[in-house]
Amino acid sequence: MRLGLVLSSLFERHEMPPGHPERSERTRAVANRLIESGLADKSIPIESQQVTREQMLRIHSERHLAMLESIHRAGGGQIDPDTHMGKHSWPIAMLAAGSAVAAAECVAEGQVDRAFLVVRPPGHHATPDRAMGFCLLNSVSIAARHLLATGRARRVLIVDFDVHHGNGTQQAFWEDPSVVYISTHQWPLFPGTGRREETGQGQGQGTIFNLPHPPNTVPSAIVEEMRATLERVQETLPPDFVFISAGFDGHRADPLADWRLDVGDFVAMTxxxxxxxxSTAGGRVVSLLEGGYDLDVLADCTEAHVRELMRD
Ligand SMILES: [Zn+2]
Structure with missing residues (x-):
């Protein structure tokens, strides 16, 4: 299995205020682990690249981009209590999104079989019009829409097992039947969306699957419901390309939530x-790092996830 890998110290340049959980050490810890374990050597490097304005505008509004650009021109600043831009955050967010596009193209064109991206900032909370929850640009959504817009895919599935609901991803594809979104997440928890009744609208009705579970849910219930939902999607809405919003903050040791998942549960969902x-997408998968805030656990989970992605 040829796994493409986006790994770059540039993602550490998106700097957050001291004490912020979404810190530069996250991608460094993951990168170090993938290098030390030998997995990086077994993968095929994918060059990170900047997203284009056209690619961003397929998901985000002009107003959103203008807001981020103006904060960047001012040297950075606070967007909300959680979300901050440092001096380099804007070009680095564009690098994360552009790398997702590049990885998706590499997989779609068969240069690699699957890809994994060690990127930050994360993206799944960024809505078409708003940066929030540590997220500036919705990288996975930009990459998914790029494949559809360029005729490289006809129906895309995004599987999001980050412990938070990917409200930005849901909003981007709320009325879009060409993107199926499955999110398992703790509820109640930030950002407060992701109820079971939220299933899309118009032509997109029935293409969004929200699987909320309360704090301390037994992990097997989360994994089994995800499995059943994947089987249902395979039968009724088979995709020809799959993305994973791979957040590992549902781990029992993570400081930001109250789930009790273990490495093996993330392996099972992978x-x-x-x-x-x-079975339906020719094995084509691109997985992007989203959350995960305990550095050791994040490295453990990512290593195990990447080992699965490399398996035939
Ligand atoms: Zn999260």
Whole structure:
């Protein structure tokens, strides 16, 4: 299995205020682990690249981009209590989104079979019109829409197992039947969306699957519901390309939430997603790092996830 990998110290240049959980050490810890474990050497490097304005505008509004650009010109600043831009955050967010586009193209064109991106800032909370929850640009949504707009995919599935609901991703594809979105997340928790009744609207009705679970849910219930939902999507809405919003903050040791998942639970959800991708999408999967705030656990989970992505 040829796994493409986006790994660059540039993502550490998106600097957050001291004490912020979404810190530069996150991608450094993951990169170090992938290098030390030998997994980086077994993968095929994908060059990170800037997203284009056209690609961003397929998801985000002019107003949103103008707001981020103006904060960047001012040297950075606070967007909301959680979300901050440093001096380099704007070009680095564009690098994360552009790398997602590049990785998706590499997989779509068969240069690699699957890809994983060690990127930050994360993206799934960024709505078409708003930066929030540590997220500036919705990288996974930009990459998914790029494949559809350029005729490289006809129906895309985004599987989001980050412990927070990907409200930005849901909003981007709320009325879009060509993107199926499955999110499992703790509820109640930030950002407060992701109820079961939220299933899309208009032509997109029935293409959004929200699987909320309360704090301290037994992990097998989360994994099994994800498996059942993947099987249902495989039958009724088979995708020809799959993305994973890979957040590992549902781990029992993570400081930001109250789920009790373990490395093995993330491995199980990865395997089940790959099984669907192998059956309907020619195995084509691009996975992007979203959350995960305990550095050791983040490295453990990412290493295990990447090992699965590399398996035949
Ligand atoms: Zn999260």
């Amino acid at each position: 395997r089940d997603t790959l099984a669907l991708a192998n």
